[in-house]
Amino acid sequence: MTKDQLIAKLKTIVQPYIQDEDAFNNLSEETDFINDLKINSANLVDVILDVEDEFDIRIENDDMEKMISVRAAMDVVNEKLAAK
Amino acid sequence: MIGNDIVDLKYSSTGWVRPRFLDKVFTLKEQALIFSSEHQHQTVWLLWSMKEAAYKIHVRQFGERFFNPTRLVCDLISKEKGLVRIDDNCYFTESTVTEDYVYTVAKQDQNQEVCTSIFETKKEEYTIQSNVLKQQLLKSISQIEKIDRDVLSIKKTDLGIPEVFVNSVKLPKPISLTHCGRFSGFAYA
Structure with a gap:
């Protein structure tokens, strides 16, 4: 999967939970889930579960710990996919 | 804190x-x-x-x-x-x-003594609700600290932590803001 494809998939996953349309439209690797997209932290759990389902991976809590930005989420997904 | x-x-x-x-x-x-x-x-x-x-x-x-x-x-x-x-x-x-x-x-x-308030609004767009919450907190601080409301403002740090300013000087009082659905709340110490 290319970087752009991965970002596009993540974008679809977070869409139901975002509260800042502008930040969502300008979503990039630098985007922060909470500070930029204003995703409620309870919904961040839903995002993580949706990521697990979409990519058929399991994310341990120690890996989840850093997943507060698009870039960090991409790193974790790539690591898990590579380990499959 | x-x-x-x-x-x-x-x-x-x-x-x-x-x-x-x-x-x-x-x-x-x-x-x-x-x-x-x-x-x-x-x-x-x-x-x-x-x-x-x-x-x-x-x-x-x-x-x-x-x-x-x-x-x-x-x-x-x-x-x-x-x-x-x-x-x-x-x-x-x-x-x-x-x-x-x-x-x-x-x-x-x-x-620690904490001044805190909860209020209900209609479930609004994030920016509107966030603005209402900040205005409520500033109104309360203005009354408690006897500072003119117009010189008070709230800015967020890079980590997303809100702080109160009197003109450009940071007020050494911690605040915390929260909202979810119909409810908003602030705490101030």
């Missing part, structure tokens, strides 16, 4: 019934507490709001953000009072639970 968190029980996620949700958020002991409670939805969000309020202090104290709710371990002392431990740190919590919402204020110092 202080932190607060509110959860609208009507608009809060029912996602906790999803497989794996509880394991990502709660320790086994906390899950036992949830399963043995009469109102499970309420207990889920009570423990969540305790963690979230304590987390806000932790970020202020150590400048480190992370997303791992199981690292914050809750103990309920009574129906309203609790303790949240993060690594070697311990924070005190006081919660209000109603049919509509759960609200928690966390403090580093148990005896």
Whole structure:
């Protein structure tokens, strides 16, 4: 999967939970889930579960710990996919 | 330092019934507490709001953000009072639970006086609600501190921590803001 494809998939996953349309439209690797997209932290759990389902991976809590930005989420997904 | 968190029980996620949700958020002991409670939805969000309020202090104290709710371990002392431990740190919590919402204020110092307020608005767009909340807090600070409302403003740090300014000078008083669904709340110490 290319970087752009991965970002596009993540974008679809977070869409139901975002509260800042502008930040969502300008979503990039630098985007922060909470500070930029204003995703409620309870919904961040839903995002993580949706990521697990979409990519058929399991994310341990120690890996989840850093997943507060698009870039960090991409790193974790790539690591898990590579380990499959 | 202080932190607060509110959860609208009507608009809060029912996602906790999803497989794996509880394991990502709660320790086994906390899950036992949830399963043995009469109102499970309420207990889920009570423990969540305790963690979230304590987390806000932790970020202020150590400048480190992370997303791992199981690292914050809750103990309920009574129906309203609790303790949240993060690594070697311990924070005190006081919660209000109603049919509509759960609200928690966390403090580093148990005896710290905190001015706090909760109010209901229509479920609005994020920016509108966020603005209403800030205006309410500034109005309250203006009255308590006897400072002209027009010179007060709120700015967020890079970590997303809100701070109050009098003109361009930071007021050395911690604040915390929260909203969820129909409810907003602020805490000020």
